[in-house]
Amino acid sequence: MTYTISDLEQLSGIQSHTIRIWEQRYNALQPMRSEGNTRLYDDDQLRRLLNIASLNKTGLKISKICNLSPKDFSDLVDQTCLTVKDDALSDYYVSQLIKYGISFDEPAFAALLDKGISDLGIQNAYRKVIYPLLVRLGVMWQKDDICPAHEHFLTHIIKQKLLSAVNDLGLQPETADTWLLFLPEDEDHDIGLIFANYMLRANGHKVIYLGSKVPLQSLQKVLKTVNVNRVLFFMVRSRLPVVAQKYIDELTVICQGIKIHVAGNNQLITKLKSIGRINWLKSLDEFDNAIQKTNLL
Structure with missing residues (x-):
């Protein structure tokens, strides 16, 4: 080459x-x-x-x-x-x-x-x-x-x-919130999500890890089955802001009463509206701080 x-x-x-x-x-x-x-x-x-x-x-x-x-x-x-x-x-x-x-x-x-x-x-x-x-x-x-x-x-x-x-963490005592981790159904870059899974488990949180390409309908069924305190998802790929906004709005309805965290494409996320109740994690430090705060609750 x-x-x-x-x-x-x-x-x-x-x-x-x-x-x-x-x-x-x-x-x-x-x-x-x-x-x-x-x-x-x-x-x-x-x-x-x-x-x-x-x-x-x-x-x-x-x-x-x-x-x-x-x-x-x-x-x-x-x-x-x-x-x-x-x-x-x-x-x-x-x-x-x-x-x-x-x-x-x-x-x-x-x-x-x-x-x-x-x-x-x-x-x-x-x-x-x-x-x-x-x-x-x-x-x-x-x-x-x-x-x-x-x-x-x-x-x-x-x-x-x-x-x-x-895997090396094994099963540890769960002393804090239950987090649901997933990527939207058009996302498959899951390295960041895997690392988030590690960080949460290492800090004693229970994690329900769904991985990539999860339809909203499937997410809704999971939330009806188990008690989840927090949701974390990544929006990495480029998409039209109007498309991302529609997804955020639908997810907010599904996750009523649950704290939502989002990370990923900051250039896209900054264009979204009405995400006041969603915790936008702009960096690894902010994610780490979010974990530590929930440990204190």
Whole structure:
């Protein structure tokens, strides 16, 4: 696969202007040229840039990085994972995980993600690694820098890790509210919902997890069957505000007497009206605060 310098900017987080300077001054990359003299890069050059970006964000100078032999360069990338400082941790992990993801290297991707979870704990790993990675993937997806196969490959492994963390919690005493978690029937991006499931269970809440693509009629039947204190759903995909508003209005009627929480596409949610009784969770911190407040009730 070939990439333009604009593609590399989106994939690496390094500005095109900086990439050109690194090429000219330090011979960091060796692009091919199209007939129109446009820079083109292959997978090997992309992986090299991602590694250079990872090393540079840990404080190493570009001049030193680019003067390394191929073996020393490879060894340093492997060693850096063990010594990277906290303030550069997110950029390092995201760059490396994208590198493994675009080459469909499942063992390396899974091993690095496991290390992040082991070193940071699942909650900090989600904040500092998984969530920033998902944001970067979202940008790449919008610009067609990755194909559906890449996205499915990466998210499948992430889901496995989060589901494993949920499973490891086991059955714990339930001391707080019962939360009902779901995605609307046109939504299937459920990584955030899985993490919310983990957070709630880890804080002693009972969770009824319905997952993705849940019709309102099914939700109504569940609420008639069990006693639910709080509902949490995500609206991630883009849709017309009028369509989202209609959904919110119908959900509000179904969930009378139940506290509703929503998270997801902030640009869409901010356009909705009459959601005063719905708690809009704009960030992970707000979700964490919502959990802690309910623990005190």
